[in-house]
Amino acid sequence: MIDNQLHKTKAYIAGVNLNDPNFAYYMSELANLTQANNMEVVGQSQQNSQQIVAGTYFGLGKINEIKDMARGLKARVVILNDELTPVQIRNLEKLTKLRVIDRTELILEIFAKRARTKQAKLQVQLARLQYELPRLHPSENNLDQQRGNGGSSSGGFANRGAGESKLELNRRTIGKQISSIKKELKAITGQEEIKAKRRNQTHIPKVALVGYTNAGKSTTMNGLLKEFSAEADEKEVFVKDMLFATLDTSVRRIDLPHNFSFILSDTVGFISKLPHNLIESFKATLQEAKDADLLINVVDASDPNMLQMIRTTQTVLSEIGVKNIPIITAYNKADKTDRKFPQIEGSDVLYSATDEQSIKLLAQLITKQVFTNYQKCELLLPLKDGKLLSYLHEHAQVIKEDYQTDGVHTEVRLAPENQSQFEKYIV
Ligand SMILES: Nc1nc2c(ncn2[C@@H]2O[C@H](COP(=O)(O)OP(=O)(O)OP(=O)(O)O)[C@@H](O)[C@H]2O)c(=O)[nH]1
Ligand SMILES: [Mg+2]
Structure with missing residues (x-):
């Protein structure tokens, strides 16, 4: 061995x-x-x-x-x-x-090792170059020897002056690399934004898994997919017992019984003192959490540092500008504790992401939180006003629609902001 x-x-x-x-x-x-x-x-x-x-x-x-x-x-x-x-x-x-x-x-080195998709690679590269720019030293007169590229810079203290012009060149080169990466990222995030806009239009509630790295966010997403998605196998996300296994955002649709659907996103995990440059360059990746209707803060309940981890997540969330979004604290890995699970306590849950009953209970809790103020009702829409139905398809959850001679009989779940508008069609 x-x-x-x-x-x-x-x-x-x-x-x-x-x-x-x-x-x-x-x-x-x-x-x-x-x-x-x-x-x-x-x-x-x-x-x-x-x-x-x-x-x-x-x-x-x-x-x-x-x-x-x-x-x-x-x-x-x-x-x-x-x-x-x-x-x-x-x-x-x-x-x-x-x-x-x-x-x-x-x-930054760990992130660079973990990045797999083009977007994650570019985001990490951007953060590293921004970190390196003020750290360039005249003696590091070869770009291949930059610290970030794995080269050692020890012993690099002689020779000031001599490398001065090289330093300028390196600065310019890095400056150019930074703007070209930013351009590439903009093109990628542009496409992501279009997709996100489309998701926003469908008006299905958005739920985001957030939390400390290695807490079990991706396992929770896979658990929900397995239970509530027809194509769970193709849609599964990467899970591994290591820090920062996930560096991208995956977005999946979860279809619960009784036509309760929501969009679930899984994203990069947090740690204390997450570098500012990384947060900046991962803005697009973290956008899903900012746009969510509900956050699930996944916590490793078996870790003795659990409370500090919760605090860390709260700090990072406020650093990325998340405010006023309701949050469920989901205490995961209960199987590694001696506590009885799954169980709900107020708006929190103790569960295990690998346990079927736990996942069902978590889904119930999410449904309760997300759809609290939704109203299920039957509407009769005039046949001649097709716009009403297409509006509902964009802004509500249409459960059933039935075209009859007296109009379109529609069963729908309405968000609070649309309830008064449709009151007159209720049968
Ligand atoms: N025993 C036990 N292990 C779990 C549970 N949930 C997740 N794990 C394990 O915890 C490790 C991390 O799980 P992930 O789902 O990758 O965690 P994550 O929060 O997505 O982590 P990052 O993407 O790295 O931030 C994996 O080895 C999982 O198998 C659980 O309920 N019980
Ligand atoms: Mg993950």
Whole structure:
């Protein structure tokens, strides 16, 4: 058997704790992220301090300690818990003689590894180039050696001046790459917007799965598809026990009994301190959540850090501008706890995405939330006014329509905003 650990880059993780009660949690996330980037965590340090040292992040004593520890443990990389300035990274690399990666770069590297579709690849590339632009250094005078391309920039502190014009060239090249990626993305998101518009017109309620990465959003979507879609097999989404398995948005239609239908979307998961550039470049991907009528915050109920994960999701949602959308908290993976499931508590549910009864109960809860104010009624529409029926097809859920001599007998579920308009046709 090949020992996988042998092939992994050894990493030492460290951070400055500014008296933050969540510091230990952030460090455990950093360890998970490091492993997700196929590296092995060999040790960790923290500095408790009142402030970050402007030029070097840590104080000098701590830097020497980290250098000795990391090198003693044969680490090749030091990974830091915050986003650092370019100067801090350069200085730390100079002082430790090790490659230094900050939290942002680490997350960007994982995203780059995971991206599979054209859109996700472009979005990640855009975020990386924007991250790199202010970090270009004169000595990195070859674009192939940029840090983001996997090259090491350690030892790159000599030679200032000499590379100056090369630096300008690199900046220009990256600038051009950024605008061309933006153009390509615009073309792709343009097509997505057309599809989204079409979905909005049909007026089927939109429900979005959101939440911490690896909580089971995609498994929940597959569970609902399996139960309530004729083509579940073709429509299934990718599931894997790893951080950021999903980087795209998948949109599926779920048809529940009694003609209750809704559109369900599954999207990229969240983590604390998600880099600003990533959020910016994933705007189109996250749009589904912003447009939703209902959000389902999927939470791993078996994780001891569950509460922090819920808080993280709330923070990211407000960062992407989601407000005033009703939310169900869906406590998943109940099979890994000793609690009885499935069960509903108020507007929340404890369930397991792989359990049929759970999925049925979740579907019931969604239906209850989404269609609360819908009114089911029978209408008799005048035959000569075809526009009314086509309006209903766009803005309501038409259950039945029957053309008879006295008019079109229609059974429909009306959204609150359309109820008064159709009152006079109710039979
Ligand atoms: N035991 C158990 N495992 C589950 C359950 N739901 C999901 N999982 C597992 O959790 C892991 C992550 O599931 P995903 O559905 O990919 O999670 P996600 O939220 O989509 O994750 P990202 O796309 O990476 O953000 C997979 O290994 C699933 O099989 C559950 O109810 N019980
Ligand atoms: Mg997923």
